[in-house]
Amino acid sequence: MNYPKSIKNLIECFRKLPGIGEKTAERLALAVLNFDDNVIDMFSNSIKDVNLKIKRCSVCNNLTEDDVCSVCRDESRDGSVLCVVEEAKNSFLFEKIGSFRGKYHVLNGLISPLDGIGPDDINVDMLVSRIDKENVKEVILALKPSIEGETTSLYISKLLSSKNVKVSKIAHGIPLGADIDYIDMLTLEMALEDRKEIINDVKN
């Protein structure tokens, strides 16, 4: 005996998701059995919808259901500052902070020679043409502090050096609330190097 066919199929689908092993897939599939009808409909439909409706924004390459995403359409946002991220989900993370009022540019990858991913495989050309077209004044590179992230940051900063645009990088250092004892050496070195002077403004 094995699971009935519909459960077996569902387990197989859950297993295709990242980080889901066989035991977890079984647990998730059996949990679906207890869902209400309306949740079942929503779950089933949104899987289809995501596949049918989601496309890439023609301006910034972010995920959207329209031709141009809501950020690119929003005229109240500062188009002179672009935050360059690796993946769409990073931009949604920045949106959760809520303080960034510029726009985004999604590379959809990082340069990684070892994996055969070169500058042509990520969305850099689109970025360069946006600098000219959209009168961009600052490009903030918000890529992860890995070899690939650093390589990509370096490549983009060199590429944009001829243009009249400021290129910056988000700060790397010790995260708030972290115990300094458990921070890796590289982060500690970076934090030391990027130290900031404390200005005691006694006069005010």
Next chain:
Amino acid sequence: MNYPKSIKNLIECFRKLPGIGEKTAERLALAVLNFDDNVIDMFSNSIKDVNLKIKRCSVCNNLTEDDVCSVCRDESRDGSVLCVVEEAKNSFLFEKIGSFRGKYHVLNGLISPLDGIGPDDINVDMLVSRIDKENVKEVILALKPSIEGETTSLYISKLLSSKNVKVSKIAHGIPLGADIDYIDMLTLEMALEDRKEIINDVKN
């Protein structure tokens, strides 16, 4: 800006699954974006199917797409031995071992006075009537070694004491490959109590 509506819905559905937090739900929903069309169809349909087709076997209460599950229908299996499990998934686990050739009985719960679950809330009546009807000779209790599991085992064994049926319990002890240093005290005590004599059959 937030995720497009279809992605947001999908994240919400994944979040309803046990053990899936917000970050994981986001990761899973974005992973669905990269699925092939046929996987999308299978995923979407099996969620609906599980809800529509799966019911309880009228004999053993296991999950099935038919009125009577494949084990109960299988005449090559030994109907005189019943393995009593808490949940349907436990029976599928026993099936993976492959050596058990009896049939199952799914309680769908354990007696737990603290949670207000009494003997009437689990599938015990059906078990008692099966003993008479199906000429059962042995009932193996395969419940988890918790207070609820032990209470339920005790309740069932007392209930069946008047009947002409052998009631046994699966062995608890040190799992194979485990380091004895890391075994909890209760398991160790049980393992000591349930020790088995080693018989050196010198003559053969």
